[in-house]
Amino acid sequence: MKHFNLPDLGEGLHEAQILKWHVQVGDSLEIDQLLVSVETAKAVVDIPAPYAGLVAKTYGEPGDILAVGTPLLSYAMAADAGTVVGRLDTHECSDSDDFFIGASPSTRAFGITAGATVLQGVSRSMVLSMERSAASVVPVSIFADADLYCWRESRDPLMRLIKAVATACRLHPALNCWFERQSLSVKSHGQVDLGIAVNTDQGLFVPVLRGVGSRPTAELKRQLAQLRREARARTLKPADLQGATITLSNFGALSCRYATPIVMPPQVAIIGAGGIREEPVAMNGEVHVHPVLPLSLTFDHRAVTGKQAADFLQALVLALENPDE
Structure with a gap:
C-alpha cells in the first residue's frame, strides 16, 4: 500500500478544498490520470496520479479541506492489488481522523452556530492571509x-x-x-x-x-x-x-x-x-x-x-x- 499526499501547490498555500473526485475506490489508474480537482487560496488545480495502480482509499469528500502533506489517496500497487479487490469500502474515505483535516479552528469559528456561513475558497484565504500579515x-x-x-x-x-x-x-x-x-x-x-x-x-x-x-x-x-x-x-x-x-x-x-x-x-x-x-x-x-x-x-x-x-x-x-x- 502506498500513500499519495496532497502536494505543495505553491508558495504560502497550506491547504486545499476538494472540489471533485475524478476516480473512486476500486478504479485502476494510469500514471498522470486525473485524480481530483481542488481549490487552493487562489486557483483551481487538477492533480494527476503519480503512480499506476488501484485506488484503495480516498481521503475527504467534496467540500472538505485537507492540509498540504496529508494523505490524499492510497494505492494498492500491482503486487498487492489482488489481495485488496473485493474488500475496498468506499465509506472509509472520510472516516479517518488521522489524516482528514476539515476546517481549521479559525474557519470553524465562522460557523459554530446553526445557519452561519463558513467562509471557503478565496474568502477563506483572504481571512487567513490577513491574519498572517497582522501577526508578523x-x-x-x-x-x-x-x-x-x-x-x-x-x-x-x-x-x-x-x-x-x-x-x-x-x-x-x-x-x-x-x-x-x-x-x-x-x-x-x-x-x-x-x-x-x-x-x-x-x-x-x-x-x-x-x-x-x-x-x-x-x-x-x-x-x-x-x-x-x-x-x-x-x-x-x-x-x-x-x-x-x-x-x-x-x-x-x-x-x-x-x-x-x-x-x-x-x-x-x-x-x-x-x-x-x-x-x-x-x-x-x-x-x-x-x-x-x-x-x-x-x-x-x-x-x-x-x-x-x-x-x-x-x-x-x-x-x-x-x-x-
Whole structure:
C-alpha cells in the first residue's frame, strides 16, 4: 500500500478544498490520470496520479479541506492489488481522523452556530492571509502625488506605473526584498517580479508579472492581459501566484485616492495607486489643472527604514513625472 499526499501547490498555500473526485475506490489508474480537482487560496488545480495502480482509499469528500502533506489517496500497487479487490469500502474515505483535516479552528469559528456561513475558497484565504500579515508585519504607510502633465495621452497608465516601479526598485533595492523572520535576515532579488492585484467577482487574485524591469512594454502588456483573463476564469496555475518580490494594488478603478494596503510576507512593501484626477497645481507662480496620480506605499518597518521608503517613493514619483520617451 502506498500513500499519495496532497502536494505543495505553491508558495504560502497550506491547504486545499476538494472540489471533485475524478476516480473512486476500486478504479485502476494510469500514471498522470486525473485524480481530483481542488481549490487552493487562489486557483483551481487538477492533480494527476503519480503512480499506476488501484485506488484503495480516498481521503475527504467534496467540500472538505485537507492540509498540504496529508494523505490524499492510497494505492494498492500491482503486487498487492489482488489481495485488496473485493474488500475496498468506499465509506472509509472520510472516516479517518488521522489524516482528514476539515476546517481549521479559525474557519470553524465562522460557523459554530446553526445557519452561519463558513467562509471557503478565496474568502477563506483572504481571512487567513490577513491574519498572517497582522501577526508578523510592522506596517507603516506614506503617501505622495505624481503630476502627470508631461504624459502623452496615448501612454498606458498601468504600464507606465509598472515600469516606474521597476525603476524605483533598481534605484532603491531595499524594497524589492523578502524578510526572513526566523533568521532575521533580508533576501535581495536580482529582478522585479511584480504582484498585480486583480479584482474578480470571486475575490482578489495576485498573479505575478516577472522581470518587469527588463522586458518590453508590449510583451508585459500581453502577459498581464492573459493573467487577468486566467484570474477571472480561475485557471491560473500555482506558479503564476508564486514569488512576487513586491506588489502593486491599482485601486483607482474603485474611486479611491489613498489607502494603506496590506504587506504580504515575506515581501516588505506594497504600492497603492489611486485614481488619476484633474486637480489644480501651482506651477511657476500660476495655477494650472493637471492630471494627478495619488500614491500610497506601505512597508514593513522591521526590514525597511523610513528614509529608504521615502527615497523609494520619491524615485517612483520622479519616474512617473518624467516626460515620455
